[in-house]
Amino acid sequence: MTSLNDATSDQRTAIVTGAASGIGRAIAQRFATEGMAVVCADLNAAGAVKLAADLSAAGHRALGIAVEVTDEASVAAMAARALEWTGRIDTAVANAGVMVEGDILSISLAEWNRALQINATGAFLTARAVLPHLLASPAGTLVFTASTVGLVGMKGTAAYSASKGAVVALTRQLAADFASRGVRVNAVAPGAIRTPLSESQFRARAADDAEFESLLQQVIGRYPISRWGTPKEIAEIVLFLASDRSSWMTGQIIPVDGGLLELR
Numbered sequence: 001m002t003s004l005n006d007a008t009s010d011q012r013t014a015i016v017t018g019a020a021s022g023i024g025r026a027i028a029q030r031f032a033t034e035g036m037a038v039v040c041a042d043l044n045a046a047g048a049v050k051l052a053a054d055l056s057a058a059g060h061r062a063l064g065i066a067v068e069v070t071d072e073a074s075v076a077a078m079a080a081r082a083l084e085w086t087g088r089i090d091t092a093v094a095n096a097g098v099m100v101e102g103d104i105l106s107i108s109l110a111e112w113n114r115a116l117q118i119n120a121t122g123a124f125l126t127a128r129a130v131l132p133h134l135l136a137s138p139a140g141t142l143v144f145t146a147s148t149v150g151l152v153g154m155k156g157t158a159a160y161s162a163s164k165g166a167v168v169a170l171t172r173q174l175a176a177d178f179a180s181r182g183v184r185v186n187a188v189a190p191g192a193i194r195t196p197l198s199e200s201q202f203r204a205r206a207a208d209d210a211e212f213e214s215l216l217q218q219v220i221g222r223y224p225i226s227r228w229g230t231p232k233e234i235a236e237i238v239l240f241l242a243s244d245r246s247s248w249m250t251g252q253i254i255p256v257d258g259g260l261l262e263l264r
């Protein structure tokens with residue numbers, strides 16, 4: 001196993017938001033197996049605590065805590081708890097997010113605000129809370145979970161796309177501000193990944209199980225690598241961006257999308 005701890009002999013600490021489910025869960029698991037101390041943070045506190053307990057039982061170092069990423073005090077408390085736990089924050093993954101479907105004529109202002117609040121403001125608040133501590137790390141890294149729809153236009157996701165576009169711009173902007181100060185900032189842009197988020201999107205559209213399965217199949221038809229992606233396949237790239245293996249990369253938005261964006 002390759003250790004992340006190239007720049008220091010001490011174990012590094014990572015915070016992952018949205019860790020109770022899907023992609024965030026896979027990232028927290030991958031960081032833990034890589035040897036990091038992992039703070040699993042989620043609005044679903046029970047899910048975060050359960051994941052941390054499972055990781056601890058498997059011999060890893062993990063802490064499960066509640067966070068509401070739209071609440072500045074809650075995000076500050078998350079960072080404070082991580083510091084109290086190990087005395088350091090080396091990596092943060094701002095991953096918590098929600099899907100809001102619909103074109104601009106079909107969504108309400110409340111739905112627009114919800115997407116922007118959780119996906120964009122949540123990323124901003126998470127970054128702002130951890131950056132002072134990443135600056136104190138020998139090799140601080142910040143990784144955002146963006147989306148392919150933050151990079152190109154796709155039908156029916158006006159608010160979600162705008163929120164992920166904000167994450168893409170924030171990634172580049174923070175990278176510019178912090179590159180010379182020792183903190184690298186990058187993002188992963190997943191394509192269609194089978195998780196509760198994507199499944200609920202198609203469940204809502206389908207009248208029954210057969211239509212649900214048919215909608216899932218239609219998605220596959222758009223992908224050059226003709227299958228859905230898995231959370232583990234995103235976690236592997238997030239680990240790379242979080243580690244010293246990507247030490248000369250910052251400000252990058254990395255599509256992990258079965259070839260969708262480049263091979264259309």
Ligand SMILES: NC(=O)c1ccc[n+]([C@@H]2O[C@H](COP(=O)([O-])OP(=O)(O)OC[C@H]3O[C@@H](n4cnc5c(N)ncnc54)[C@H](O)[C@@H]3O)[C@@H](O)[C@H]2O)c1
Nearest residue numbers: 018020021022023043068069096097147190192193195197
């Ligand atoms: N699944 C996909 O196809 C896909 C594609 C591109 C990008 N993404 C992005 O990946 C990230 C993870 O998505 P996923 O598919 O794993 O979804 P998921 O629904 O499986 O997990 C999201 C997690 O975020 C948590 N969360 C939601 N709102 C929160 C809040 N306000 N505060 C704290 N935690 C909150 C949820 O409780 C949940 O555990 C999201 O940012 C999503 O937009 C997903």
